[in-house]
Amino acid sequence: MAQSIEAHDLNIYYGKFLAVSEVNLTIAPRSVTAFIGPSGCGKSTVLRTLNRMHEVIAGARVEGTVLLDGEDIYDNRVDPVDVRRTVGMVFQRPNPFPTMSIYDNVVAGLKLQNGRTKKADLDTVVERSLRGANLWEEVKDRLAKPGSGLSGGQQQRLCIARAIAVEPAVLLMDEPCSALDPISTLAIEDLIQQLKTKYTIVIVTHNMQQAARVSERTAFFNLAGIGRPGQLVEMDDTQTIFSNPSDRRTEDYISGRFG
Template identity: 75%
Template sequence: MAKRIEVAGLTAYYGSHKAIDDITLHVEPRSVTAFIGPSGCGKSTFLRTLNRMHEVTPGGRVAGKVLLDEEDLYGPGVDPVAVRRTIGMVFQRPNPFPTMSIYDNVAAGLRLNGRRYRKAELDDIVEQNLRGANLWNEVKDRLGRPGSGLSGGQQQRLCIARATAVSPDVLLMDEPCSALDPISTLAIEDLIDQLKAEYTIVIVTHNMQQAARVSDRTAFFNLAAVGEPGRLIEVDETEKIFSNPSVRATEDYISGRFG
């Protein structure tokens, strides 16, 4: 079930370095929110705080709150592994498990969660999620072959099927199309549009046309200078951000005057 994300006063650090500062925003369920802004402004760092991936990095820590439908994801006793199961992540470069078959890539998360599945049940889940990723017809006759043998665009859709197979509430996507050709990019964008009927989706993208095409809301991040922490400058409906932003810096970035 898709859930709402509420972030309040979030600051993230790498050791003593403050990477992002005092970010407050909400993400509506069953919607796509895009993060845009110049390189190094903290978009991906912020994305990784939403499912506690940030703290996997040595020295990574946060202050502030991330709520998923009222539950504080950084609260005492909260299991980060359980958080990452609830809030899935699709990375910049497709990363299927290289020694696993297409089938086993999709089933991997299910096998890790401790529950035993009957073969027929697992077959159904694998097929359902490959269909959901618009990949089933392309791979149904070679499910036993390595996932790494697929094209880049197919691998990324396989990674999306792997992420959805464990039934998360939220899908985070960190520049999921940056390593892909235009046709594969279009396939992923079409897929995002379909997935938002079921999931809350947050996507980091350097491609502003992509943000305009796929997202309902857009958040613009920037930093005052190199070495300064990234900050959220403005967040609003995507149409407004791209046609009539409230902040001059947003307009300057979108129009190409910097970035």
């Protein structure tokens, strides 16, 4: 199920402004890769190019190549909706559909994708997805209740359940713990470790301790200067990035000299 990602000579624009330049990276399947760096350096922008979410912004465009298991997702023959189904996304703040029940939140994407589906099949997907998000035991007796009635950490796990219900190959997570308390953050981090056995996971985080805890590889992004594009400074095994980075800028950021 999990798939590899490669980006080659990736340039990302907002209108005429070059936001991120010359990104080259490889992400292995069934692994966790963390994107770190100061605010405004392009981490989330790069993340959104990996499932073609960037282009929903008016005037935004991408140059270069993004390969998902060898297939260019920006090829004119590729449907971006299919890409976003294969590469799911979990956002910074939990965003369950407020008028929907827990049950309907989980199957919302599946219904959109498949139309009419047997109730028994939906029941199976709901239980499998909620178990996959470590939420089943907490909500199995109140599936008809609104998803918005859950705690923040539970809502985020509900959003993860919704994302995995359509059986993606990749999960992108844009600061998924930034709005959560420490206990909920730990629950999400534990869940990430379990999910990586099935999915390729890329997480943007400002929490360097979190990056060190959950990821096998880390990519450090930085700004070339005020008004200049963001850039990928280096990418390596997480242990190497945090103990012996090859670029002084990475060391300065890790040690807290800036950012």
